[in-house]
Amino acid sequence: MSDAQTIQKPSQKENLNMSSSNLLKGKKGIIVGVANKWSIAWAIAKACIREGAEIGFTYQGERVLRNLEKLFKEENLEPFSVNLDVTKDEELTQAGETIKKQYGQIDFFLHAVAFAKREELGGEFVNTSRDGYHLAQDVSSYSLIALSKMFKPLMEEKGGSVIALSYLGSERVVKNYNVMGVAKAALESTARYLAYDMGSKNIRVNVVSPGPIKTLSASGIDDFSKMLEHFRSVAPLKKNVSAEEVADTCVFLFSDLSRAITGELIYVDCGYNTLAM
Numbered sequence: 001m002s003d004a005q006t007i008q009k010p011s012q013k014e015n016l017n018m019s020s021s022n023l024l025k026g027k028k029g030i031i032v033g034v035a036n037k038w039s040i041a042w043a044i045a046k047a048c049i050r051e052g053a054e055i056g057f058t059y060q061g062e063r064v065l066r067n068l069e070k071l072f073k074e075e076n077l078e079p080f081s082v083n084l085d086v087t088k089d090e091e092l093t094q095a096g097e098t099i100k101k102q103y104g105q106i107d108f109f110l111h112a113v114a115f116a117k118r119e120e121l122g123g124e125f126v127n128t129s130r131d132g133y134h135l136a137q138d139v140s141s142y143s144l145i146a147l148s149k150m151f152k153p154l155m156e157e158k159g160g161s162v163i164a165l166s167y168l169g170s171e172r173v174v175k176n177y178n179v180m181g182v183a184k185a186a187l188e189s190t191a192r193y194l195a196y197d198m199g200s201k202n203i204r205v206n207v208v209s210p211g212p213i214k215t216l217s218a219s220g221i222d223d224f225s226k227m228l229e230h231f232r233s234v235a236p237l238k239k240n241v242s243a244e245e246v247a248d249t250c251v252f253l254f255s256d257l258s259r260a261i262t263g264e265l266i267y268v269d270c271g272y273n274t275l276a277m
């Protein structure tokens with residue numbers, strides 16, 4: 001699938017094998033952050049397609065593109081996709097122009113991007129390196145500003161909806177989450193400032209904060225399986241959250257049903273964040 005190749009088949013949502021309420025019918029959105037079939041962004045993309053949206057993807061490099069092509073084939077999709085490393089200004093410019101050419105206007109985008117060096121996701125937080133701190137902030141937080149700047153002109157005529165994915169480690173100390181917790185705190189604050197900034201254009205910006213889900217990124221955190229186990233045993237709903245449950249909340253936030261909600265942080269974590277422990 002290349003930048004020039006385009007257009008989803010209108011019937012593709014039927015291939016996703018789920019019932020649809022057409023909540024996103026007629027809307028176009030860009031999903032940033034699918035790496036493979038376990039990615040939360042992939043579940044969100046599929047839910048948006050199920051609800052009638054036309055979805056385009058960005059991917060980080062050729063290796064990820066190969067994963068995406070396999071996923072598209074499995075679901076019988078032929079979507080638009082474009083290369084984008086969010087730390088590279090020239091790629092942001094290039095992707096912005098390609099997406100504008102493809103869609104003219106869009107209605108929403110998802111920010112599901114985060115990265116920290118493996119060695120920063122464990123051990124003592126006090127040992128966080130300057131370099132590791134900057135990298136985590138650049139990829140995981142600043143990128144929401146860069147993407148919003150890029151997509152604002154494509155949303156300001158009709159209004160739009162932006163969602164970024166965060167995690168509870170932004171406001172509580174979660175063992176081993178370390179530098180990523182600080183990056184998520186910045187991401188959540190960034191979302192509030194962007195919501196204020198772009199509100200007059202009817203562009204809404206919200207943050208969804210899922211409980212732990214086994215994905216490629218999560219596997220970089222020390223003792224992640226123990227986190228899942230603990231979560232399951234103490235969360236009010238006594239289960240781990242699934243990517244599909246997160247996706248359905250995102251459908252709501254991308255849809256007009258949430259038209260008066262902006263600058264909010266919404267937990268999709270089986271109630272875990274309400275606990276004192």
Ligand code: NAD
Nearest residue numbers: 033034035039040085086113114165167212213215216217
């Ligand atoms: P994932 O590894 O599937 O997704 C992370 C994505 O970030 C990948 O697609 C990767 O290509 C992309 N990325 C990293 N650096 C990039 C760069 N420089 N340019 C462009 N893309 C880049 O993992 P995931 O768990 O689905 O993560 C998606 C989001 O959900 C992240 O923001 C993560 O922090 C958040 N989140 C995850 C969990 C969890 O437990 N898995 C919980 C709460 C929040």
